[in-house]
Amino acid sequence: MPVSMCVCRLYFSKQSEKCIRCYACRNACPLCYCEVCCVDESQPQWFGKSVALSDTQVFHLMRTYHTAGRCVDCGACVRACPMDIDLRFMNKKIDKDVRELFSYEAGMDPEAPLPLNTFKTDDEDEFIKG
Amino acid sequence: MKEKTIKKNELANFVAGLLSDYQVFAPAKEEESLVLKEMQAEGDIDLDIGVGPVNTKKSIKEFFFPQKERFFSYDLTKPGEMEEPVLSDKKRVIFGVRPCDVNSISVFDAIFTSDQYPDPYYIKRRERTTIVAIGCNKPETTCFCVDTGGGPFSADGSDLLLVDLGDEYLVQVLTEKGETLVNGSSGFSEPKSGVLQKRDGIVEEAQKAIKSDIKIKKVKGWLDNNFDAPFWDTVHEKCIGCGTCTYLCPTCHCFDILDETKGEKGERIRIWDSCMYPQFTLHASGGNPRKSGKERMRQRVMHKFKYFVDNNEMVACTGCGRCVKYCPVNLDIREVLKQIQVS
Incomplete structure (x- = not known):
């Protein structure tokens, strides 16, 4: 694994360790509109509910991926977090990936289709053919 | 109550001397905040x-009631086979705890050491712990301990209480556990003349610095008769329903018990729960008696300032101000209580 990736993993672990599962980030987030968040589902229970590192990391990863290509980096989650977790860290990485892969920046054009919500059946990339 | 003094430059020696017999935890700065950290050397x-x-x-509270307990x-x-964790017997000292947090132990004791439902996990951790509290010469603007029956130098729940006198600490020895700590060290002396007067001055000044005016009995009187008041329709409106206030609160003690399984293996755990979450009272049928923020906010206020008083003759709030300081939408419990007392 490249050193930079190890450093990122360590940093993400360190940040996730601070999480108390209060969900202030999620509740303050303008993108989190699900009526029942998947971490709150109990039948079936998709996510562990404790503050074990694997559980807190999965929660933050899930939120990062669910907001990928939509997050405009408003910072509401960071301001809401009582534990000073660097919540922008993962979103910024995804933001960069989306820009590089799809030439798309969330929030710049309200009419543009969201890159992760659209697909073309004649997409020349291999993944679509799965 | 015995009183001793210790020079500030002797304090490190005193604490280091404890390391052979105790695990020692003390406040340490991590990034911009304080955490209770174990002293290794x-x-x-x-x-x-x-x-x-x-x-x-x-x-x-997490020292006695961890957020996750297996x-x-x-x-x-x-x-028919199960494996239970063995709880440590090692004696420990938690150093530098503020009075609002030591006062919260009375709330926990009322619940977790009651004759009806004694909690062996809590009791074992409590027994092995000695608490050295430190009074607050300079309370923060969010502090309101004087309104909830405590104070910046309230000692209830601690074994030793330190009062910062400038170049030395006045040490109030409050329990046998506290006395054991003091007897094991040579750094303590008898207070010189004038020291107690100096302490009284510091205590008075700190109490005056806490500017709040909540009449807790008046609040209780109103809560007794106003479960259905229109007040509840609006007071919750800016709450976003996160668990910050409950999880950082030193007295909130509600929990959930659940099984976490993977294949054939599993564990039964207890985790903190929050009355601010919709799932807290969600029934298996899908019904929910506290279906909106209104019912949930009312429950939080009622539990702390009415139900707990009815059951245990004390409020379940020590005025530490964490919920005021860290609430993402600045929903200030002091303002809620003040609105109630003028209602």
Whole structure:
């Protein structure tokens, strides 16, 4: 694994360790509109509910991926977090990936289709053919 | 009550001397906040807690009531067998705890050491712990301990209470556990003349610095008769329903018990729960008696300032101000209580 990736993993672990599962980030987030968040589902229970590192990391990863290509980096989650977790860290990485892969920046054009919500059946990339 | 003094430069020696017999935890700065951290070696935590934030971000409750507690593990292929964790017997000292947090122990004792439902996990951790509290010469603007029956130098729940007198600490020895600590060290002396008067002056000044005017009995009187008041329709409106206030609160003690399984193996755990979450009262049928923020906010206020008083003759709030300081939408419980008392 490249050193930079190890450093990122360590940093993400360190940040996730601070999480108390209060969900202030999620509740303050303008993108989190699900009526029942998947971490709150109990039948079936998709996510562990404790503050074990694997559980807190999965929660933050899930939120990062669910907001990928939509997050405009408003910072509401960071301001809401009582534990000073660097919540922008993962979103910024995804933001960069989306820009590089799809030439798309969330929030710049309200009419543009969201890159992760659209697909073309004649997409020349291999993944679509799965 | 015995009183001693210890020079500030002797304090590190005193604490280092405890390391052979005790695990020692003390407030340490991590990034911009204070956390209670285990001292691994003499001097690895700076004990000059007079600088920086007054209190730790998380309260002392997790030392007795951790956010995740494993009760036992099981394996369905081995019916009847289960493995329970062995709780440590090692004595420990938690150093530098603020009075609001030590006062919260009375609330926990009322619940977890009651004759009806004694909690062996809590009791074992409580027994092995000695608490050295430190009074607050400079309370923060969010503090309101004087309104909830405590104060910046309230000693209830601690074994020793330190009062910062400038170049030395006045040490109030409050229990046998506290006395054992003091007797094991040579750094303590009898207070010189004038020291107690100096202490009284500091206490008075700190109490005056806490500017709040909540009449807790008046609040209780109103809550007794106003479960259905229109007040509840609007007071919750800006709450976003996160668990910050309940999880950082030193007295909130509600929990959930659940099984976490993977294949044939699993464990039964207890985790903190929050009355601010919709799932807190969600029934298996899908019904929910507290279906909106209104019912949930009312429950939080009622539990702390009415139900707990009815059952245990004390409020379940020590005025530490964490919920005021860290609420993402600045929903200030002091303002809620003040609105209630003029209703």
